[in-house]
Amino acid sequence: MLDFAIVSVRRLLADRKGISAVEYGVLGAVIVTVIATAAGLVSGAITTSFTGIQGAMTP
Secondary structure, three states: OHHHHHHHHHHHHHOOOOOOHHHHHHHHHHHHHHHHHHHHHHHHHHHHHHHHHHHHHOO
C-alpha cells in the first residue's frame, strides 16, 4: 500500500501537464482548512486579551 502511494506521488510530481480542476479543489480545501484553524486559534487569544483589558479598565 505504501509503495502504491509513493509511486502515485512520484507520478503526480512528474506530471508536467498542469494542475487539473480536482487538484485546484483539493488545494482550495487545504487552504480553507488552514485559515479556519488559524482563525480558531487566534480568536481565543484575542478574546483573552480583550477580557484582560476589560478587567483592567473596570473600577
